[in-house]
Amino acid sequence: MQTHVVPVGFDYDRMIAPLIRDQFDVDRVILLEGTVGSEANVEYSRNIARKLEQDFRNLLGAETVRERLTDVYDYDAAFERAYDLINAELDRDEGVDDGDEREVWVNLCSMPRPVSFAFATAAHSIMVERQADRDRIHTYYTAPEKYLETELAEELRANRDLLRELVDDDAVDDERVGDRLASTTDLLAEFDERGTTIGAKKIGDSHVIELPVASFQNVKPFEELVLFTLGEHGEFESVSELAETLAADLNEEYTDSFRSKVIYNVDRLGPGGKGYIEREERGKSYRTTLSRIGELWVRAHADEDRDLA
Numbered sequence: 168m169q170t171h172v173v174p175v176g177f178d179y180d181r182m183i184a185p186l187i188r189d190q191f192d193v194d195r196v197i198l199l200e201g202t203v204g205s206e207a208n209v210e211y212s213r214n215i216a217r218k219l220e221q222d223f224r225n226l227l228g229a230e231t232v233r234e235r236l237t238d239v240y241d242y243d244a245a246f247e248r249a250y251d252l253i254n255a256e257l258d259r260d261e262g263v264d265d266g267d268e269r270e271v272w273v274n275l276c277s278m279p280r281p282v283s284f285a286f287a288t289a290a291h292s293i294m295v296e297r298q299a300d301r302d303r304i305h306t307y308y309t310a311p312e313k314y315l316e317t318e319l320a321e322e323l324r325a326n327r328d329l330l331r332e333l334v335d336d337d338a339v340d341d342e343r344v345g346d347r348l349a350s351t352t353d354l355l356a357e358f359d360e361r362g363t364t365i366g367a368k369k370i371g372d373s374h375v376i377e378l379p380v381a382s383f384q385n386v387k388p389f390e391e392l393v394l395f396t397l398g399e400h401g402e403f404e405s406v407s408e409l410a411e412t413l414a415a416d417l418n419e420e421y422t423d424s425f426r427s428k429v430i431y432n433v434d435r436l437g438p439g440g441k442g443y444i445e446r447e448e449r450g451k452s453y454r455t456t457l458s459r460i461g462e463l464w465v466r467a468h469a470d471e472d473r474d475l476a
Contacts, residue, residue, distance in 0.1 A: 168192070168194050168195075168260060168267060168268075168269045168270070169191060169192055169193050169194060169195070169269070169270045169271075169272055170194075170195040170196070170197065170256040170259070170269060170270070170271050170272070171186065171191075171193055171195070171196045171197070171229075171272045171273075171274060172197050172199070172249075172252060172253070172256075172271065172272070172273045172274065172286065173196060173197065173198050173199065173219070173274045173277075174199045174201075174236075174274065174275075174277055174278030174282050174283065174286065175198050175199060175200050175201075175212055175215055175216045175219065175277060175278065176201070176212060176215075176276075176277030176278045176279070177208075177211060177212065177215065177277065178215070178276060178277045178311075179215055179218060179219065180311070180312075181274075181276040181277065181309045181311055182215075182219055182274060182276065182277065183219060183222055183223060183226070183227075184309075185309045186227065187226060187227065191227075191272075193223070193227045193229045194228075194229055194230065195229055195230045195231075195232075195256075195259075196219075196223045196227075196229045196230070196231045196232070197231075197232055197233075197234060197252065197256075198216050198219055198220060198223075198231065198232070198233045198234070199233075199234050199235075199236050199278070199282070200212055200213060200216045200233060200234070200235050200236065201235075201236050201239035201278060201279070201282070202235050202236065202237055202238075202239075216233055219231075220233055236248065236282065239278060239279045239281065239282050240279060240281050241281070242281045242284070242285050243285075243462075243463065243466065245281060245282045245285035245286065246285040246286075246288060246289050246463055246466075246467070247463075247466050247467055249273075249285055249286040249288075249289035249290070250289040250292065250293065250467040251467075253271050253273070253289060253290055253293055253304065254293060256269060256271045257269060257271055257293075257297070257300055257303060257304070268303060269303065270303045270304070270305065271290075271303065271304050271305070272305045272306075272307060273286050273287070273290050273304075273305065273306045273307070274307060274308075274309075275287055275306055275307065275308050276308055276309050286306070287306050289467075290304050290305075290306050291306075292467075295384055295385070296385060316358075320355065320358050320359075323351055323354060323355050323358075324355060326347075326351055327348060327351045327352055327355065330344050330347055330348040330351065331348060334348065384441045386441070386443075386464070387432075389428070389432055390432050390435065390436055390441075391468075392413065392416075392417075393409070393413070393429070393432050393433060393436060393444075394436065394443055394444075394457065394461060394464060394465055395465060395468075396409065396412060396413055396416065397409070397444065397455065397456065397457045397461070397465075398457060398461075398462070398465035398466075398469075400412065401456070402454060402455065402456040403454070403455045403456075404449070404452060404454055405452035405453060405454070405455070406426075406429060406430050406433055406446075406452075406453060406455055407426060407452075409429060409433070409455055410425060410426045410429035410430070413425075413429060433446070433455060436461070438458075442458055442460055442461070443457065443458055443460060443461035443464055444456070444457060444458060444461055445457070445458045445461075
């Protein structure tokens with residue numbers, strides 16, 4: 168049994184054709200639609216999703232559901248959704264025979280890059296956390312047989328040449344043809360200079376969306392407590408301050424032994440270890456915060472049972 172997670176962009180063939188051609192055993196498909204962009208782009212993507220929904224059902228007999236991603240440029244939200252979705256699908260058929268265990272396949276061909284990278288990183292993270300299930304998680308990419316942009320450009324060039332000829336025809340409205348000729352010429356000039364996209368869009372406060380490198384490893388119970396405490400408080404001016412807070416939360420006496428235990432676990436979670444914590448030297452102390460991947464870990468595990476007894 169296979170669930171295929173398919174972020175929908177402006178592609179159709181690459182979403183379904185390889186599954187048909189390679190005879191995948193697809194019984195469930197989750198189509199993810201973006202809701203950010205121009206009205207024309209969003210509507211075009213929805214039309215693609217509607218067609219995919221129909222064809223996945225008719226051609227592959229797969230149960231198909233459509234979900235919307237509110238902001239396709241919100242990497243953190245996409246990661247969290249991917250993490251929850253992949254785990255839920257892996258657990259969907261608990262209790263079935265081992266030979267019928269569900270596999271989750273994540274298509275990375277379409278959608279804006281933050282979504283694709285978020286889903287790839289989440290899948291990799293779960294592979295590390297669920298070692299016994301790593302063979303049931305797959306990410307994949309399909310190359311197109313051809314790109315349409317160059318063909319569209321050739322059509323525009325032919326259109327431009329025709330319009331140039333019509334300009335000299337006395338029976339044609341020269342002004343109208345001239346406008347079309349200018350528009351086509353300008354579009355081709357932009358295509359030749361910039362390719363298929365123009366400019367850099369500002370997302371939030373920056374034009375850059377940093378994509379953290381996955382470094383997820385299995386986290387022990389006390390390490391979990393350290394991470395959740397950092398997630399709750401944001402930062403601590405020193406490891407001693409973090410240790411005092413942990414001792415209070417656990418109703419334990421704050422001793423040198425307990426402080427050493429916290430320092431040891433912070434070191435294991437730090438840059439030289441699992442990479443979930445960042446430490447910035449300030450005098451004799453170290454300002455302690457979650458790293459970017461640490462924030463994602465806390466966000467992804469926030470709803471889990473945190474019984475550390």
